[in-house]
Amino acid sequence: MKTYADLWIGYKERKANRDCTQLGKFYLSGADKADKIVKNAVEELKTGLKAMLDVEPKIVFGEAAAPEEITNGKAILDSEEYRISLREDCVAIESKSGAGILYGVFDVLRTVACEKEIGKTYAAGKRVRPANPLRMLDHWDNMDGSIERGYSGESFFYVNNEIVINERTRDYARMIAAVGINGVVINNVNVKQAASYMITDRYFDKLTELGEIFAGYGIRLFLSLNYASTIEIGGLDSADPLDENVIAWWKDKMAEVFRRIPTLGGFLVKADSEGRPGPFTYGRTQVDGANMLADIVKEYNGIIIWRCFVYNCRQDWRDKKTDRARAGYDNFMPMDGDYHDNVILQIKNGPMDFQIREPISPLLGGLKKTNQMLEVQIAQEYTGHQIDVCYLIPEFKEILGFKTYCKESDDTVADIISGNTFENRYCGIAAVTNTGNDFNWTGNYLAGANLYGFGRLAFGTGLSSKEIAEEFVRMTISQDKEVVDQIVNILLPSREIYERYTSPLGIGWMVQPATHYGCSVDGYEYDRWGTYHRADHLGIGVDRTDKGTGYALQYNEPNASMYNDPEKCPDELVLFFHHLPYTHKLHSGKTVIQHIYDTHFEGYEEARQLAKEWYQLKGKIDDVIFENVSERFERQLINAREWCDQVNSYFFRKSGIPDEKGRQIW
């Protein structure tokens, strides 16, 4: 018995397309047929079609040279581009690279798995070019097998400080390649002692093997690096990026690492953040640190992905001037343009930390001369721990569509990270991932839609949340239209429902500090993390305007003026930017306090409704999936009820203002 689910590479029997004769033959051209990615693609195609349609396709290879029309444009993107067309007697997939052929194959398999007609889908020719050059998953897996903010079991990369490679590893590569992922960081950004040894002889053989498996599916292996490796494992007493001995040590080390792991893409670095070492310790800048490493890895085509999550995590809660939201911009904007071209700054979507609602980080649209990568989180650290259903793709769509006004046109976050705005070569999107060794990989089966969806969206930012949800359900749960619609209707509103029963109007937090699950309105209020709601008996919110911390002014106009003015600021973020009386009227016409009551009562009711809809699926879908999600829903409802009652009671007690509708407040 398999110890894990096949999800969207399960290839169950399908009825549609059985009379499509073209599926009997595939013409693959452009890429080298000896390329191991092409070989894997052919294997996948055969496995998938045999299992779904009982077809054993004949494979014919065309010219290895890329067809003229798909070679123009920017090199890095075009190499992963593919085109699918129908010929009289076959399906033709063309691409310049093995990866493109593989993506083309997965496109066909997806079409078959979703029971869409091959004829209609490809008759006019379908040409797809990935939206983002880098589409990455960041694992926060520790060497002892635990996962930081992991909600679906233990690591499948590490057990007891050893790297594990087995069938699951290969299937993982297939699964994420199927949605277009092309880079994976396998270890936690918090590189603790044991993980520092990943770049030593002890792990090279395993990493080489892993890197090769990934490479066979067009995925590059990346590692999180301990910035202070010179001290931790190098025997030096410094990690000063300008110190000659430090530089010499890194040169030798990188030569060894890239020789031993030839497929390595580079490193992800969390420096000077939440206690991690970094260049600040030596009075140096983030630029000094990033460039030192980048210069050394350049000759191996390596890249350094440098995180911008740098802020003061030892704040005094009494201090209203210091604002954690400002920190990313304050730390990184002044040196825009100073980073070398194989450095990418990785920026969390919001200025705080993956809350259910945050404004977009002003670094996105601020930085103009630096490679940028967007970091989102599909691990549901603050969004329900993969207990509560929270389909995050609608949120990611909002983020990508945000107009930064950094240029007259092509100025959305999607434009910036794809390289369209500033013509960057190294850029893209990464998600802190949500997988573990649970049978279904993601704890709650429906959280699989976030893994699936993140990859699909990173590859094609134009896809809608609904299309993606439908694909996920069709590929992994059911073909029955009613069932599909019912599950899609659970997924689509789930993020807003989660938002309604948790923290209101963009203020965030109010979670249990120890776990980040469950309500604790004042959990972070008197702590050192810079995450306050500042509620008193008159009002709530953080003044981040020109009269407060000034954060709103970090945006380009007209966003800065919009956020700075409570009359213009969108309701959903109004408490992030403003401290307002409970009686303040929102655009919706409701007062702040009534909004809090209404959304919490409604959010809890809506969660109950979602659960009801799910329970109706009994007998219509696989029992294991049904039971798994049902059990999660039971816990979600307990959680939602606690949030609803605690938030409402807290604000009633603070404000003394009763609910207009007279509902029960404790």
Ligand code: GCU
């Ligand atoms: C959050 C999270 C940490 C994580 C950090 C990061 O603070 O709680 O576990 O290490 O983000 O993104 O580096």
